[in-house]
Amino acid sequence: MAACSASIVTAMAVALLFLAAMASSELTHLEHPVVDGEPLRLLVVGDWGRKGGYNQSRVAQQMGKVAEEVDIDFVVSTGDNFLEDGLASVDDMGFHESFMDVYTAKSLQKPWYLVLGNHDYRGDVLAQIDPALRKIDSRFICMRSFILSAGIVDFFFVDTTPFQIKYWTDPGEDHYDWRGVAPRDAYITNLLKDVDAAMKKSTARWKIAVGHHTMRSVSAHGDTQELLELLLPVLKENDVDFYINGHDHCLEHISSRDSPIQYFTSGGGSKAWRGIFRQNDDKLEFFYDGQGFLSLELNEKEAHIIFYDVFGHALYNWSLSKANLHKVQSSARVAEE
Numbered sequence: 001m002a003a004c005s006a007s008i009v010t011a012m013a014v015a016l017l018f019l020a021a022m023a024s025s026e027l028t029h030l031e032h033p034v035v036d037g038e039p040l041r042l043l044v045v046g047d048w049g050r051k052g053g054y055n056q057s058r059v060a061q062q063m064g065k066v067a068e069e070v071d072i073d074f075v076v077s078t079g080d081n082f083l084e085d086g087l088a089s090v091d092d093m094g095f096h097e098s099f100m101d102v103y104t105a106k107s108l109q110k111p112w113y114l115v116l117g118n119h120d121y122r123g124d125v126l127a128q129i130d131p132a133l134r135k136i137d138s139r140f141i142c143m144r145s146f147i148l149s150a151g152i153v154d155f156f157f158v159d160t161t162p163f164q165i166k167y168w169t170d171p172g173e174d175h176y177d178w179r180g181v182a183p184r185d186a187y188i189t190n191l192l193k194d195v196d197a198a199m200k201k202s203t204a205r206w207k208i209a210v211g212h213h214t215m216r217s218v219s220a221h222g223d224t225q226e227l228l229e230l231l232l233p234v235l236k237e238n239d240v241d242f243y244i245n246g247h248d249h250c251l252e253h254i255s256s257r258d259s260p261i262q263y264f265t266s267g268g269g270s271k272a273w274r275g276i277f278r279q280n281d282d283k284l285e286f287f288y289d290g291q292g293f294l295s296l297e298l299n300e301k302e303a304h305i306i307f308y309d310v311f312g313h314a315l316y317n318w319s320l321s322k323a324n325l326h327k328v329q330s331s332a333r334v335a336e337e
Contacts, residue, residue, distance in 0.1 A: 029198075030148045034151035039297050040153055042072050042076055043296075044244055045075065047083070047246045047271070049098035049269075054270040058291070059293060062310065062311065063293055064105025078117070079160075080212065080267075083270070086119060087128050092123075095133060109139065111138075115159065115210060116161060121177055153298055156195055160212050161213070163213065205300060209240050210243075211244075213245060214263075215231070215243045216256075217265055218254070218279055222278050241260065245265055248274075249272040250272060250290065251266060251290070251294065253307075254283065255282060255283040269291070273290055300322070301323060303319065
């Protein structure tokens with residue numbers, strides 16, 4: 001009962017902060033309540049919304065187990081929340097079938113902070129970011145771009161789909177909902193300006209950027225050149241520690257060779273196993289071409305990341321000392337499927 005009451009208080013606090021932020025012209029700024037001196041613990045999953053199919057339900061089951069073991073504060077979603085074509089409206093049953101009916105574990109009844117993916121943009125974007133969905137399930141906090149402060153950490157959620165030119169110039173048979181985004185150049189210019197200003201203002205111990213599209217990846221989609229050219233310089237200038245994304249349906253850790261930035265892909269929430277590997281210019285630390293998710297724990301001194309597969313096996317452990325900016329520990333196990 002106490003845990004339930006705490007969750008209700010957290011949801012109410014986030015809702016009030018959201019409403020206050022909406023009155024501002026800057027990026028929406030949310031604050032997740034934390035206990036001083038306690039580590040921040042969360043899970044990250046992406047590319048999951050398939051009504052339980054393609055092992056989505058199995059991944060969700062393992063997420064529930066890990067979330068209970070470590071007592072997470074919240075969940076981050078890296079986008080493509082509803083495949084293949086987003087939500088049709090706020091009444092779309094896909095919201096129930098792909099979210100509410102799948103992530104049912106008691107330990108996952110915490111706030112979910114979500115960005116949009118390219119498949120979400122193929123539906124009614126305004127429906128997916130409508131606060132009305134939070135009246136159906138208070139966990140679901142989805143916006144285009146926003147800031148989440150959680151004690152020693154600031155998360156900068158960035159709407160990456162509009163960056164990719166091909167969605168605008170060569171969409172094929174796909175339709176993208178550009179309401180509130182077009183014209184592209186003005187939207188991206190303003191977004192980068194807002195993100196840069198927010199990062200410069202941040203005094204958090206850790207700075208983490210979250211987007212849907214890959215910055216660096218060795219899988220099917222590979223590197224996203226528009227993000228490397230436009231967003232990456234902003235991250236480097238503002239000493240961002242991690243960029244976390246989905247889009248490629250796999251699990252990855254890549255280290256930058258020319259900055260301290262670490263790239264993490266957590267896009268294994270459902271359909272995976274694409275069988276594609278393309279090396280890039282940065283240093284590949286870990287790659288798993290399958291389903292799973294990521295856990296992240298941060299304190300003042302250290303960040304600790306674990307990748308889990310669909311069976312709950314810990315595939316890869318990695319730690320970073322904030323003070324020394326060097327890798328403390330890294331280990332990987334070869335999974336057999």
